[in-house]
Amino acid sequence: MMPALITHAEFSKEFYLFLCPILFTIGAIGLMIRKNMIVMLMCIELMLNSVNLLLVSFGNFFGQGDAHIFVFFIVVVAAAEATVGLSIILMAFRNLRSIDVDMFKKLNN
């Protein structure tokens, strides 16, 4: 069923209203249960991109350009965030020789 749907150009708004929260939830759950920092970064990107998809589909629905411009800003910010995130991961790796988040438990009560 799904491949036939995707080749078809017209989607209903409801399709995206179901797809985007599912993608967002996958990202959020991944961020919570995965221990590898790189995978967690990918999960954050997934969450941001699901929001992009939702915004684009809403903008299409309303026939406005606002949402499309907002998506450009989100892409730029996501790129900046990925840069900072990767450099922080690199720094953490230099200190502890690991990219497992469970290794970082020094600050605690």
Added chain:
Amino acid sequence: MEAIVIIFISALISLFLGILKKPTLVMVVSIAGLAIGAIVQNYEWYFLNEKYQLLDFNDSNIQFLNLAVTLTGIIILSGYKHFMDEPATIGDFSALMLFSLSGGLCLIGFKDLFMFFLGLEILSIPLYVLAGSKKKSASSSEAALKYFYLGSFATALLLFGIALVYGTVGTFNIEKIGFISMLFTDQLPSMFFVGVLFMLAAMLFKVGAFPFHFWVADVYQGSPSVFMTYMSSVVKLIGIYAFYRLFGMMFPGVETFWTTLIVIAIFVSMFIGNLSALNQDTFKRLMAFSSITNGAYALMTVLTYKSGSDALLVYMVGYGFSVVALMTINMLVNDNDDKLSSLAGIGYKNPLIGVVGIVALLSVAGIPPMTGFFGKAMVFYQAFEENMWLVSFALLNSAIGVYIYLKITMTLMKKDDNAAVISLNWSQQLVLSISLLALLFGWTILYF
């Protein structure tokens, strides 16, 4: 608008001046940039009164802008010694603080969700770097990691909320959304409320209130003291003011929905902050829990949007300058081991530190002649009409707070002849004197 541009340019200049390894020059440039930016902005507000589509620095916004700029300048001054220790990176540190502040100014003056989102991100991303700026220390990189992951998660939540709200109302303009939520309160679909919930969660995260307060203590403890001061004064001030404007302007029609949730958040975070602060033995962690409690008090102004922002302004003058003064004293005494006990007798042997420390602690505890008292009194007085029992619990919490802060005062002023005599350089004397004046006479800001 001009302030953002000028501060950004001065940040760029100080970034490249950092190559010369002359800390004094970099600091002069960044502080001059801050001063010129604020002066030009005030001039424009007072004489030209120009209007922009996405940004708006009107009466109350310009006051918060001035406060944020002043606090940042003082924090850069108070970090002079820290910066001197690492002359190679001074340019990066002060530039990142100014980049972050220019994002914060977007967040103070936003009229549109575009500007709100961009401001929040420009404010946050340099902070992730600053939190981890002690490159060799494992705890600093842990703080940066925690701040980065949780902050990005909050950003994603905020964006999802913005997308859902946009999907309902079809505009990003704050005033239009407020208008629609007032007019069509009964016809709003549940998607709108889910969006409001997501945005609320993200904002509670950014200001560090329950149920998203857990990162505050770890991040504040791990970050270098200068940037911890910046986070707990300027960022908190900007975050709460943005929260106040966002929810007050955007969702006045659906007030009953989100005020209940904010009341719960305030109630629990007051108790969490205070009860955790009771048995802390490190100073930065104590200040982190204190910032949770004080953030919760300040959040009460979100409930009373109609009464204006004066109470929040005076409260934040008191709290911000107290944090700066206390953290400056902490940086003087113990920068690395950060124990409360090593403060013992410092105020007794060094009169200036003693006086400023007592005034700052009394102000943050809310004892009458200080600015902190006036701020707290105004916030509580406004909120009393809205929600009586919340204010009574807040008063109970203030009483616990008085115990916590007076205990530190006792430690600071202990009669201990072996305590170190600390020589202050000019920048530290300047910071302490400005904080003292602001804490004693800061409430006069209302008459300007």
